[in-house]
Amino acid sequence: DWDRTRFTLDEGYSQAVLQAFVTLYDRGFIYRGKRMVNWCPGTQTAISDEEVTMKPQQGFLYKLRYELVEKSGEKTHLEISTTRPETIMGDTAVAVHPE
Secondary structure, three states, X not given: OHHHOOOOOOHHHHHHHHHHHHHHHHOOOOOXXXXXXXXXXXXXXXXXXXXXXXXXXXOOOEEEEEEEEOOOOOEEEXXXXXXXXXXXXXXXXXXXXXX
């Protein structure tokens, strides 16, 4: 319908989008969550799942041990695995579930 064209940056259009977003948020339809986002580094935008083709990659899983000293003085270790060994020098902590 070329008689009702809109420019996405028109003030009225932007306000309508903002109001719709706020309404959906207030009704609980929009919320924050931790989700994987497919990202295109070329266009610097998110892309849909339909645009992503997963393909198996051959790679390496490196296992290494961090030396630990128990409160008793006994030496032990914590084994971790990574696919990115080049980041190890930047490690500042390892989170461990107490169980």
